[in-house]
Amino acid sequence: MNLSTEAPEVLLEKGYLNYEIDPTLDLFEEIEKLKKEKNAVILAHYYQEPDIQDIADYIGDSLGLSQEAAKTDADIIVFAGVHFMAETAKILSPNKKVLLPDLKAGCSLADTCPPDLFSKFKEKYPDHTVIMYVNSTADIKAMSDIVCTSTNAVQIVESLPKDEKIIFGPDKNLGAWVAKKTKRDMVLWPGSCMVHEIFSLEKITKLKNRHPNAKFIAHPECEDHVLKLADYIGSTTGLLKYTINSLEQEFIVATESGIIHQMQKASPHKTFIPAPPTNSCACNDCPHMKRNTLEKLYLCLKYELPEVNLSKELIEKSVKPIKRMLDISAQYGL
Ligand code: 13P
Ligand code: SF4
Numbered sequence: 284m285n286l287s288t289e290a291p292e293v294l295l296e297k298g299y300l301n302y303e304i305d306p307t308l309d310l311f312e313e314i315e316k317l318k319k320e321k322n323a324v325i326l327a328h329y330y331q332e333p334d335i336q337d338i339a340d341y342i343g344d345s346l347g348l349s350q351e352a353a354k355t356d357a358d359i360i361v362f363a364g365v366h367f368m369a370e371t372a373k374i375l376s377p378n379k380k381v382l383l384p385d386l387k388a389g390c391s392l393a394d395t396c397p398p399d400l401f402s403k404f405k406e407k408y409p410d411h412t413v414i415m416y417v418n419s420t421a422d423i424k425a426m427s428d429i430v431c432t433s434t435n436a437v438q439i440v441e442s443l444p445k446d447e448k449i450i451f452g453p454d455k456n457l458g459a460w461v462a463k464k465t466k467r468d469m470v471l472w473p474g475s476c477m478v479h480e481i482f483s484l485e486k487i488t489k490l491k492n493r494h495p496n497a498k499f500i501a502h503p504e505c506e507d508h509v510l511k512l513a514d515y516i517g518s519t520t521g522l523l524k525y526t527i528n529s530l531e532q533e534f535i536v537a538t539e540s541g542i543i544h545q546m547q548k549a550s551p552h553k554t555f556i557p558a559p560p561t562n563s564c565a566c567n568d569c570p571h572m573k574r575n576t577l578e579k580l581y582l583c584l585k586y587e588l589p590e591v592n593l594s595k596e597l598i599e600k601s602v603k604p605i606k607r608m609l610d611i612s613a614q615y616g617l
């Protein structure tokens with residue numbers, strides 16, 4: 284097979300290499316072998332399917348994954364997550380090869396903030412500092428002053444003087460929650476995540492009634508009426524830690540259901556109930572995160588494709604707000 288002529292076309296059309304895999308292969312073993320041979324590391328987000336989480340070298344939230352990408356000494360980073368996360372890894376480690384098992388693993392939230400519209404929006408608030416949630420494209424980060432994640436958004440805002448005027452994007456739910464916690468009046472970009480906006484208040488209320496001892500925990504990308512019911516609100520790492528440290532035995536979890544794999548592994552005797560969405564499904568999967576599979580990960584590591592590449596100029600511009608986030612996070616011990 285001539286990869287140099289065939290692969291790009293397949294990638295353009297499918298977003299991944301759709302080559303046949305011998306069904307007798309033990310993919311866990313093969314991936315381990317390839318990792319050693321190529322000095323590669325697999326970084327996976329908590330929303331990945333359990334098999335991918337189990338083969339990863341590091342599993343974490345967006346902040347942890349960025350910190351890991353910045354300090355790894357591997358030659359290849361296989362990013363089992365979505366496109367903006369792999370871009371962030373490339374920006375932080377421009378000399379490393381960054382692979383994403385499926386190039387079409389996007390993010391509905393990042394898509395709500397296109398550069399042309401955001402640039403016009405920014406012009407209306409010339410004296411504002413732009414704090415940008417990491418769930419945004421590299422072009423949008425390049426137009427921002429500081430990046431944040433859900434783990435450090437409160438601290439990033441609080442690191443600025445009280446009278447600083449702030450634009451917060453692209454997630455309006457996270458922005459509103461941070462504004463309330465920090466008592467700051469911020470200009471919010473009106474973006475949101477399709478996965479976190481679909482939780483059903485009615486079904487959650489019924490579930491809480493049926494499980495009166497369960498703690499209801501939610502990611503700050505959820506809407507305000509859902510967050511108002513929550514016993515604890517936090518990033519994926521925050522939610523995981525809460526379930527580990529809590530003496531309670533039952534939890535209703537309002538975020539993408541992939542995190543439950545780690546919760547269950549850490550606390551095998553506790554019960555985790557995914558919060559139900561308004562549609563007919565029992566739990567909530569991110570269709571972008573779940574585009575990655577063990578098969579795609581294997582092929583991507585074997586052929587070193589698809590690769591995420593960015594121009595030197597874009598890396599130079601977008602690295603500044605990301606580094607600022609990492610520096611502030613370190614000051615706060617995050
Ligand atoms: P965390 O940074 O909390 O892992 O969130 C990432 C994400 O995409 C939430 O939808
Ligand atoms: Fe984007 Fe939402 Fe999926 Fe997170 S869960 S990657 S914010 S679409």
